[in-house]
Amino acid sequence: MKVRIKFAKYGVMRYIGHLDIMRYFQKCMRKADVDIAYSSGFSPHQIMSFASPLGVGVISNGEYFDIELKSGSAKSVMDSLNSVMVNGMEILSVKKLPDGVKNAMASIAAARYTVMMKEGCEPENTDDSKVDDFLNREHINIIKQTKKNEIEFDLKPHIYEFSFDKNAYRMLIDASSSGNIKPLSVIEEYARFCGTHITPSNYQIIREEFYTYDDDHKLVPLEALGEDF
Amino acid sequence: MSDKLALSDDILMNIEKPARYIGNEINCVIKNKDEIDIRFAMCFPDVYExxxxxIGIQILYDMLNKxxxxxxxxxxxxxxxLDKIMRERNIRLFALESQDPVKEFDFLGLTLQYEMCYTNILQVLDLSGIPLLSKDRTxxxxxxxxxxxxxxxxEPIADFFDIFYIGEGETKYRELLDLYKEHKKNNTSRYDFLVKAAKLGGMYVPCLYETDYNDDGTIKEFRALRDDIPLKIYKEIVTDLENEDYPVKPVVxxxxxxxxxxxxxxxxGCIRGCRFCQAGQLYRPVRERNVDDLKxxxxxxxxxxxxxxxSLSSLSSSDFSKIEELTDFLIEECSRKYINISLPSLRIDNYSLDTFGKVQDVHKSSLTFAPEAGSQRMRNVINKxxxxxxxxxxxxxxxxxxxxxxxxxFMLGLPGETEEDIKEIGVLCDKIARAYFDLVPKEKRIGGPVQITASTSFFIPKPFTAFQWASMNTKDDFLNKAYITRTSILSQLNQxxxxxxxxxxxxxxxEGVFARGDRRLAPAIHEAYNRGCIYDAWGEYYKNDVWMQVFEDLGIDIEFYTTRERDLDEIFPWDFISCGVDKEWLKKEWLKSKEGIVTENCKKKCxxxxxxxxxxxxCMEHVKKEA
Structure with missing residues (x-):
């Protein structure tokens, strides 16, 4: 059966890169004795695919990967995995996916982020009065640096929600493979709109959740497509 | 554990592989520091990976934490x-688990696996804020x-250490730690503690000894500064390895x-007495672990x-008496669990080829031989x-x-080596290629025709080997010999x-200088470090010109340590240590090597x-047989 696993990554674990996290979970599957399926061939590997890589330094409360499970219950998988987690890694949910559900990576439509000042950094832009004006513009054009040249890009259709309360920016933005935008692009542009600028390295990004479209074309968390087993 | 980190986010986000410095790995041990008496920082003075x-550190880590x-x-x-940042911002070196400064610890243990890590020892001491010289510590x-x-x-690094533990760590640490606890409780002096430690056995406390030299630079006498400490320090070894512990929860x-x-x-240990090999002598006698326990x-x-x-670890794994039983067991168990086996380099025979065939793709993997010398004459000299x-x-x-x-x-620069011996390297490679073309018909040459890779390293005489008396080649000799090897290979039919x-x-x-060096080298290591040498084992950071300049400035004659053939009766800087093997026996081996006479391995004959x-x-097998 196809199983979707949701996890959080925080604390010192934010310094572990994506490839190492994949290796970490492969080890955890064996250590926790999860009955995961292996591919066939000369060097079989665990059938496991991640929704999206998380950058080094970013914290997340909503990461996902799918595995092919041969036996076990949601509770047994979750408990045995949590019993082998290191500090800063936590399994949040284990759900069985009905047939026909796309894999985690292909399902992603949007992501929710909280972005706040890192500890010890002075607040840079405290103007929370211009959020409505910022969002009400017809276009929110930014200059995107590509490998060859600079192009103009409109953020507006990719921002679904945006708010700012001095301590933290909160946003729901496009994370699909075709229209994915970065949370820092949004706050950089907001700062520019307020007539100031920000230093990206002063911000802690927290990915809160990944969303996909359900049958009614409503955004729902990636785990909502699964069921208990 | 808390989220405490010694390095700020700003630093961790701007260095390569921050995972090297955060700890928190699977199976790392966290304790409450208020509930323990002794804090031990165990260091490998090279990069994390x-x-x-x-495994030595994993063994001691497990033992000490028990x-x-x-x-x-x-x-x-x-x-x-990170080294650069820590110096600029005056950040103290810390231990991974607690992220606390090393300076606060009771012990700093350093494992010395190769000579080229010596400047990294100074880096670790320096960044920890610990005086580099033992005599300056408080x-x-x-x-x-x-x-x-x-x-x-x-001896070359004696000035930087308070104690050297000679031998295997399992035997004496408990006694040493108890002695330390007593010292803390009674508030005795550091010196008193070191004197007591020197009497434990297996412990060399350099500050309690002194060396006098002859006019020609060789050692006249190695003296103890006190009457109550041993003049000879015998290595410590586990005598009951069958029942010795082994870590089953190593840090991942x-x-x-x-x-x-x-x-x-x-x-x-190893039964083979290869005359160039230091490990083969240091870890004698061969002791096996219990095969059921290993499984x-x-x-x-x-x-x-x-x-x-x-994977399995040992010297000459084929000599382990239960190697087939253990390997078969692992192949059986692991294939069921999708676990790979990385086999040690076993002697090539029907059994090992069958086994390799089970765990590797024969068309992709390669076969390894270590003849060490091209000619049979030379292989007899080195007792390979x-x-x-x-x-x-x-x-x-x-x-x-x-x-x-x-x-x-292969090795180049072995004692007594001639141009003919070197040329045999190419001939041997060619014979292997010919064997391939004779045996394997064209239609069966899957994966392309035979590929032979010959690698040579330069021979460096090491203490406690039969070659500790030998002259080491100069750099020019080495390069010339590599050139002869290359020419000989290029002149072969199947080149x-x-x-x-x-x-x-x-x-x-x-490496040759340090391997057989004495106490007079410490100032050079210190000076090279001051002039920016660290990570000498890493080709891209090795600063040969700086080292050469330091030796020149300090008046140190490199050739005294490298090319000089030692007199049979010379007192060596390491003579006060015993690894169990007698100097007289090594002398006999040295003389036998000059005659090309081989010595049988321990299994065949003591x-x-x-x-x-x-x-x-x-050693006890022979006693049993005789009884």
Whole structure:
């Protein structure tokens, strides 16, 4: 059966890169004795695919990967995995996916982020009065640096929600493979709109959740497509 | 554990691989520091990925942390990028588990695995804020203790250490720690503690000894400064390895390390008396672990780590009496669990080829031989019991089963080596290629025709070997010999099928200086460090010109340590240490080597090396047989 696993990554674990996290979970599957399926061939590997890589330094409360499970219950998988987690890694949910559900990576439509000042950094832009004006513009054009040249890009259709309360920016933005935008692009542009600028390295990004479209074309968390087993 | 980190987010986000410095790995040990008496920082003075691959540290880490009153943590050399930042911002070196400064610890243990890490020892001390010289340390500094193979000639780095632990760590640490607790309780002086430690056995406390020299620079006398400490220090070894503990919960790194697998130590020591090999002498006598226990432990380690690969560790694994039973067991168990086996380089025969065939793709993997010398004459000189028939026969067997890649390892600069001996390297490679073309018809040459890779390293005479008296080659000799090897390979019929690799010569010269060096080298290491040398083992950071300048400025004659052939009666800097093997026996081996006379291995016949004094392992087999 196809199983979707949701996890959080925080604390010192934010310094572990994506490839190492994949290796970490492969080890955890064996250590926790999860009955995961292996591919066939000369060097079989665990059938496991991640929704999206998380950058080094970013914290997340909503990461996902799918595995092919041969036996076990949601509770047994979750408990045995949590019993082998290191500090800063936590399994949040284990759900069985009905047939026909796309894999985690292909399902992603949007992501929710909280972005706040890192500890010890002075607040840079405290103007929370211009959020409505910022969002009400017809276009929110930014200059995107590509490998060859600079192009103009409109953020507006990719921002679904945006708010700012001095301590933290909160946003729901496009994370699909075709229209994915970065949370820092949004706050950089907001700062520019307020007539100031920000230093990206002063911000802690927290990915809160990944969303996909359900049958009614409503955004729902990636785990909502699964069921208990 | 809290989220406490010694380095700020700003630093961690701007250095390579921050995972090297955060700890928190699977199976790392966290204790409450208020509930323990002794804090031990165990350091491998090289980068994390190298240090984490070392099983010696995993063994001691496990042992020390099983003591309720001790918390052992790990320390590695910060990489070049972080080293620079720590100096600029005055950040103290810290241990991974607690992230606390090393300076606050009771002990700093350093494992000395190769000579080229010596400047990294100073880096670790310096960044920790511990005075580099033992004599400058106070009651506020940790006790700095060294161990591992280089501690068998500790003299070049004697000034930097308070104690050297000679031999295997399992035997004496408990006593040393108890002594330390007593010292803390009674508030005695550091000096008093060191004197008591020196009497424990296996402990060398350099500040309690002095060396006098002759006019020609050789040693006149090595003296103890007190009457109540031993003049000869015998190595410590585990005499009951069958029942000795082994860590089944090793720390599992997040980042890919040199050794990214479960490692099971199957035996210590080696029966082969290769005359160039230091490890073969230092760890005598051969002692095997219990095979049933090894099977159990291997499975426990895999279960506790989640590793996807397991390997066996020892010198000359084929000599382990239960190697087939153990390998068969692992293949059976691991294939069921999708775990790979990385086999040690076994002697090539029907059994090992069958076994390799089960776990590797024969068309992709290669076969390894270490003849060490090209000619049979030279192999007799070095007592390498491998004949041309063994090599050609083994390779032929493998070719018939589908292998087509062969790797060969040789040394250049061996004592008594002639140009003819060197040229034999090319001839041997060519014979292997010819065997392939004779045996394997065209239509069966899957994966392309035969590929032979010959690699040469430069021979460096090491203490406690038969060659400790030998002259080492100069850099020019080495390069010339590499050139002769290359020419000899290029002149072979099948030269297009043979690839040749050789080592850098500069760093071999420096290693040669330290390997047989004495106390007068410490100021040079100190000065080279002051002039910016660290990570000398890393080709891209090795500064040969700086080292050469330092030796010149300090009036140190490199050739005194390298090319000089020692007199049979010369007192060596390491003579006060005993690794169990007698100097008289080594002398006999040296003389036999000059005649090209071989010595049989320990299994066949005891040659009376002196290791019998430990009354264990292979030495007792002979006693049993005779009884």
């Amino acid at each position: 190298i240090g984490m691959s070392h 003591y309720e009153d001790v918390w052992c943590e790990r320390v590695y050399s910060p990489w070049i990028d 009651e506020d500094d940790p006790i700095v203790i060294g161990g591992g193979p280089c501690s068998y000639n500790p 790194p997040f980042i890919r390390c040199t050794q990214d697998r479960a490692v099971v130590e199957i035996q210590r 159990k432990k291997a499975m426990q380690i895999l279960a506790n780590t989640g590793h996807e690969e397991v 019991g491998l004949t041309e028939e063994d090599i050609i026969g083994g390779a032929s067997m493998a070719f018939e089963r589908g292998w087509s890649k062969v790797k060969l390892y 297009k099928r043979i690839k040749y690799n050789w080592h850098e010569a500069d760093v071999s010269v420096l 040659s009376g090396c002196g290791a019998f004094r430990y009354k264990t392992g292979i």
